[in-house]
Amino acid sequence: MSLPHALLGLLAVQPASGYELTKEFDRELGRYAWQAGHTSIYPELNRLAERGLVVVTDSGPRGRRTYEVTGAGREELRSWLLTPPANGGVVRNEQVLRMFLISALEPADARRVLRRIAEHTGTAAAELRGILGSEPDAGRGARAGFGRLAAEFGVRQYDAAHEWALWALDQLPDPPAPEAAPENEAEDEAENEPAR
Amino acid sequence: MSLPHALLGLLAVQPASGYELTKEFDRELGRYAWQAGHTSIYPELNRLAERGLVVVTDSGPRGRRTYEVTGAGREELRSWLLTPPANGGVVRNEQVLRMFLISALEPADARRVLRRIAEHTGTAAAELRGILGSEPDAGRGARAGFGRLAAEFGVRQYDAAHEWALWALDQLPDPPAPEAAPENEAEDEAENEPAR
DNA sequence: GTTCGACATGTCAATAGTGACATGTCGAAC
DNA sequence: GTTCGACATGTCACTATTGACATGTCGAAC
Numbered sequence: 001m002s003l004p005h006a007l008l009g010l011l012a013v014q015p016a017s018g019y020e021l022t023k024e025f026d027r028e029l030g031r032y033a034w035q036a037g038h039t040s041i042y043p044e045l046n047r048l049a050e051r052g053l054v055v056v057t058d059s060g061p062r063g064r065r066t067y068e069v070t071g072a073g074r075e076e077l078r079s080w081l082l083t084p085p086a087n088g089g090v091v092r093n094e095q096v097l098r099m100f101l102i103s104a105l106e107p108a109d110a111r112r113v114l115r116r117i118a119e120h121t122g123t124a125a126a127e128l129r130g131i132l133g134s135e136p137d138a139g140r141g142a143r144a145g146f147g148r149l150a151a152e153f154g155v156r157q158y159d160a161a162h163e164w165a166l167w168a169l170d171q172l173p174d175p176p177a178p179e180a181a182p183e184n185e186a187e188d189e190a191e192n193e194p195a196r
Numbered sequence: 197m198s199l200p201h202a203l204l205g206l207l208a209v210q211p212a213s214g215y216e217l218t219k220e221f222d223r224e225l226g227r228y229a230w231q232a233g234h235t236s237i238y239p240e241l242n243r244l245a246e247r248g249l250v251v252v253t254d255s256g257p258r259g260r261r262t263y264e265v266t267g268a269g270r271e272e273l274r275s276w277l278l279t280p281p282a283n284g285g286v287v288r289n290e291q292v293l294r295m296f297l298i299s300a301l302e303p304a305d306a307r308r309v310l311r312r313i314a315e316h317t318g319t320a321a322a323e324l325r326g327i328l329g330s331e332p333d334a335g336r337g338a339r340a341g342f343g344r345l346a347a348e349f350g351v352r353q354y355d356a357a358h359e360w361a362l363w364a365l366d367q368l369p370d371p372p373a374p375e376a377a378p379e380n381e382a383e384d385e386a387e388n389e390p391a392r
Numbered sequence: 393g394t395t396c397g398a399c400a401t402g403t404c405a406a407t408a409g410t411g412a413c414a415t416g417t418c419g420a421a422c
Numbered sequence: 423g424t425t426c427g428a429c430a431t432g433t434c435a436c437t438a439t440t441g442a443c444a445t446g447t448c449g450a451a452c
Binding site: 012 | 198201202204205206208209224225226227228229230231273274277278281284285286287288289290291292293294295296297298299300301305308309316344345346348349352353355356357359360363364367
C-alpha cells in the first residue's frame with residue numbers, strides 16, 4: 001500500500017499529470033525507493049480521486065489532467081509518514097539480493113560479480129555527483145529540496161555499496177595471485193582471466 | 197522472478213527445509229534484500245523441484261523435507277548472477293520511499309521524521325555491529341561467509357542512511373531556535389515541541 | 393501537408409505476493 | 423499423561439503489479 005502514498009507525496013510537492021508522475025518514477029524515486037509503471041499509476045490516481053485525496057484542477061491538450069492534493073490527501077500523507085514504521089515495510093531489491101547471494105558462488109565467479117558491482121556503483125555515484133553539482137536550481141526550484149535530498153541519499157547509498165564491494169573483494173580467499181608485475185594497477189582485466 | 201533465485205542461493209550454501217528457509221527470510225535477507233513468507237516459499241520450492249533445480253534429499257520428523265540444489269539449479273543460479281543486471285531489477289523499499297517523501301512535509305514534521313530515522317538507523321547499525329563482533333563463527337561456520345558479507349553490507353547501509361539523516365536535518369531551513377540554553381544536548385525532546 | 397516522436401491515457405489477462413485459515417506432529421516441562 | 427509452544431507444510435481468496443495491446447492528439451520539422 002505504498003504507491004498511493006508515493007503519489008500523494010509527489011503531488012504534495014507539486015501538482016502534476018499522470019504522465020509527469022510516471023516520468024518521476026523513472027528517476028531516483030523508481031531507482032531507489034519504489035518502482036511503478038503508468039499502468040499502475042493511472043488507475044491509482046483515479047482511485048485517489050474517488051477517495052477525495054486528490055482532485056483534477058486542470059485539463060490540458062491531449063486529455064491531460066493535472067492532479068492536486070486535497071487537504072484530506074495531505075493529512076493522509078502526513079499521518080502515514082508520522083506513524084511508526086510498523087513491521088518494517090516492504091523490502092524487495094534485486095540488486096541487493098544479488099549481493100547477498102554472491103557467497104553462494106565459487107570465489108572466481110564471486111570476484112567477477114563483485115568487480116562488476118564495484119565498477120557500477122562507482123560510476124553511478126560519480127554520475128549522480130555530477131548532476132548534483134551541475135544542477136542550476138539548488139535553491140528555489142519548485143521541487144528543489146526533493147531532488148537534492150533524494151540525490152544525496154542515492155550518492156551515499158552508492159558510495160556505501162562501492163566501499164562494501166571493495167571490502168568484500170578483499171575478504172575473498174585466494175586472491176588471483178598477480179602473474180608477474182606486482183605494480184600493475186588499472187589493467188583492464190576483461191571477462192576471462194588467463195586461466196590461472 | 198527473484199524468489200526462486202533467492203532460494204537457490206540459500207540452498208547452494210547449505211541444504212535446508214522450507215521452514216528453515218522461511219526463518220532465513222526473517223533475518224538480514226528479508227530485511228535488506230527480499231521479503232518472502234512461507235506462503236510463497238513452499239509453493240516455490242515445489243515448482244523448483246518440478247523444474248529439477250532442487251531435490252528432496254531427506255525427510256524428517258513432522259513431514260519435514262530437506263532440499264538440496266542440483267547441478268542444474270547451481271547452473272541456473274550462476275548464470276543469473278553472472279548475467280547483466282538487465283534493466284536494473286525490481287526495487288521496492290518502503291523505508292526508502294518514506295525518506296524520499298520527507299520533503300513533502302512541513303519542516304517541523306520533516307525534522308521529526310528525520311530524527312526518528314537517524315535514531316533508528318543508529319541503533320540498528322550498533323546492534324548489527326554487536327552481532328558481527330560477538331559471532332563466534334567468523335571463520336568456518338557452514339554459512340559463515342554468507343552472514344558476514346550480508347551483515348557488513350547492512351552495517352554500511354545503516355551508517356550511510358544515518359549520516360544522510362543527520363545531513364538532511366542540517367539542511368532543513370529554520371532550525372527550532374533553542375529556547376535559552378545554548379549548550380543543551382541530549383535533552384529528551386518529546387513528541388510535541390513547545391509550540392515555537 | 394505530412395510525418396513522426398513525444399505526449400497522454402487507458403484496458404485486460406496473467407503473474408506475484410499476502411493474510412487468513414487450516415492441519416497436524418513432536419518434544420519438553422509440569 | 424497432558425499441555426503447549428515450536429516445528430512443519432499447506433490452500434485459497436484477495437490485492438498488487440506487470441506486459442502486451444490499444445488509441446488517439448499535438449507540435450515541430452521537413
